[in-house]
Amino acid sequence: MKKIWNKFQSLAVAKKLLALSLVMSIVPICCILVLNYQLSGSVVRTQTGELIQANLEQNASNIENFYKGYEKIIQGIYTDEFYTQRLKPINRWDNSERYQAEHEIGERLQELCYNNSGVLGIAIFGTHYDTCFYDTVTQSGQSSFCFDLNKIKNNNTMELIKDERRTIYLPSVCIAQEGYGIYNCMYVVHQLTDFSEYQKGSVGFVILCFDETMLENIYSSGNTKSNVTLIADNKGNVISSAENNWKPQKLELDREKKAVFTQVEIEKAALKYVKTRKILQKTALRVKSKGILENQIYVLNIQDVNYGMRNFAYISVIIVLVGALAAVLCILLAWYTSNDVDRSMRYILDVMDRATKGGEEQMEESCITGTEFMRISRHFNRMTKRIEESERIERIAMLKEKNAEIQALEAQINPHFLYNTLDAINWMAVDKNEYAISKMLTELAAIMRYSIHGSNEIVELKDELTYLKKYIHLQQERLNYSFLSTLKADESLYHVKIHKMLMQPLVENTLVHGFPGKSEVDELYIEISQSDEQKLRIIVADNGRGMKPELVDLLNHYDYAMDKVETSIGVRNVIARLNLYYGNASSFRVESDETGTKITMEIPCGEMEEMR
Structure with a gap:
């Protein structure tokens, strides 16, 4: 191996x-x-x-919906005071009113039977088993096919349901009479109570009889050679089956121990029932069931699990x-x-070998098959172009770095000499009571100290704003307050870190190139807030003379890498620093016309040191 x-x-x-x-x-x-x-x-x-x-x-x-349809008929009867009121003289054996009450109940029951298909009959029994009914099989309220009145009386049906407040569903019964045929009858029973005298108990009960074939029609279409459906109650009676010439049956259960059985017991007995009657011939049978009507009735499905594999x-x-x-x-x-x-x-390896030897190679897609290899060739071609571009930018950056070092050496003036000289001039102004000049000298010294020490360092926004206010004040003093200045900043942003000297060149650009404008009063407006993208938004706007459209377009599409940043001042210097400090995380936009200029820049909030 x-x-x-x-x-x-x-x-x-x-x-x-x-x-x-x-x-x-x-x-x-x-x-x-x-x-x-x-x-x-x-x-x-x-x-x-x-x-x-x-x-x-x-x-x-x-x-369940089928049963509830008949249950609604029952509900309409036991909630209708008409029936309980008419039963009172019947239960009292008050002959003066009894026959009229029986006649009225019979008419109502006949109307219900004709208005509801599938109903074989409806009967109302009083407390002494006095009966009012209508039978659609015999079409009579005198002779009954559906109701065995003697059997109901002998079985003490009233006693069985007197404590039941719910609807009772009785097992199917096969009834055959000459001249009327054979029916598998099913019964729904509910007691009648006079709600105005509820504490006295029931005043009778109502039985509704319907044809089992109505129930069979609902599920029989789903029976196939591999599965059948049975309907059984929790007492172990099969109350509906789609078998030919079927008659009500009982499941084989131990009825001596209990009268009501669990769902599992019913399932096992139903499986045995199907096997015994050979409804399904195979032995690999599986049963599933679902209880309905408060588990009084179970819908059982018996399936031949191997039928689909034959x-x-x-x-x-x-x-x-x-x-x-x-x-x-x-x-x-x-x-x-x-x-x-x-x-x-x-082909790919050959091109790569030539490229590693210093050649400027490009892969031809026509020489390659396969989407993945074409993607490799495209990535390779883009990569070689990026390498060439990176080398070009690196050469420019090295040249700029060298020029910056030379300029830094040329600009090395001892700052202490400048501070001491300004301090001496300040005291001379104080001695001559020139306090305005003294204040300007003090602010100028603070500005120089702030700008000279660590010009690229990061400070909190509040420090930058302090410096900017002093700078604007000096300019207002110098220009004899020829312009107004407004600065709005959200105090919750004072802790945000920012690179120094990002706003001062924009203000200086406005004062030098924007003013005086066409308005009577020149105004400078500065606003600092947080944008919807959680960035620090800085707006510097004026009502000056505006910029030329070509200059606006140049600044909005400024390529700092192609310009000499070290010799650039003002707006272009700010754009270049934004790109160097923050990259694509920052933005810079100029809007200008003859009514003024608005510059909007956004930089990330948070620890700016991570963006360097």
Whole structure:
């Protein structure tokens, strides 16, 4: 294995790709063929289960809505005082009013039956089992097909529901009478209470009977050869099934221990029910259920989990044939691709070799195939151009640095000499009571000390503003207050760090080139705030004579790298320093016309030392 690995490592990239393509195409195909049956079977079972679950949820929802439709009829009866009031003389056996009450109740029930399809009959029983009903099978309120009155009385139905405040759903019953046919009848029961005398208990109960086939029509369309749906109650009675000639059945449960069963018990009994009656012939069955109507009724779905796999053997043969064809195609494609890769790689390496020897090489995309290799060639071409540009800029920067060093040597005047001289002149002015001159000299000395010491250092905004105010004051004194000045700054920004001398050249540019303007009073306006992008925004505006459009365009598109910054003053000096200090994180914009000039620059807030 080690020899094989070493041999593989020594191959060219194209041959490695060819070998890897062969291995990665044939081996996975073989693995897929081996695992296909299990994986596909799992997918089929999972998806079938999901579909069955969705079908179960839909059936459960539809069946619950079906029951609630009949429950609304019941609700309309037990909330209508008409029925409880008419039952009072019936329960008292008051013959003077009884027959009239029975007649009125019967008419109401007949109207309800005809207005609601699927209802076989509605009956109202009093406390002594006196009955008022209407039967749509017999179309009569005298003879009943749906209601076995003697059986209801003997079963003490009233006693069973007297403590139940909810609707009760009784099991299905198969009823056959000559002349009327055979029906699987289902019943919904609810007690009747006079709400004005609620403490006295129920005054009777109402039973609604409907045809089981109405319920069967809701879910039977979803039954297939692989799954069936049953409806059972929590007492173990199968109350609906889509079997041919089906009659109500009971599930096999231990009824001696309890009368109400859990969902799991119902599921196991339903599975046994399907197997015993051979509704589904296979043994690999799975049951799912969902409780509705406060778990009084369960919708059960029994599924043959292997049904979807019966014809899968034919699919497996087709997959094997397709896999073999895919393997052949992969081999051909790998061979063709490896040749293309080899040709492109050789060309790229040759160009790179020539470039490393000092040649200015560019790759021709026409000599390369493949998107990735074309991207490499484009990146290589851009990189060589950037290197050339970087070398050019580096040469310019080195020249500028040398010129700056020479100028720094030429400008080395002892600052202490200047300070001491200004201090001597200041005291002479004080001796002669020239206090205005003394103040100007003091401010001039402070300005010189601020500007000379560390001209590129970083200070807090409040220090820069102190210097700027002194500078403006000196200019106002010098120009005999020929202009007004307004400075607005958000005090919350005083702690922000800023490079020195960024605003003074802009103010000086305004005083030298902007004033006097066309207005009666020259005004200088400075505003410092925080922008929406969390940057420090500095605005220097005036109402002076403005700039020429070509100069505005030059400053807005100024290329500091192509200019001699060390000899530049004013606005261009500020632009160059902004680019050197902050790069693309800063911005500078000039707006000017005959009514004045507005300069807006933005720099990052925060620790400016990180931007150097």
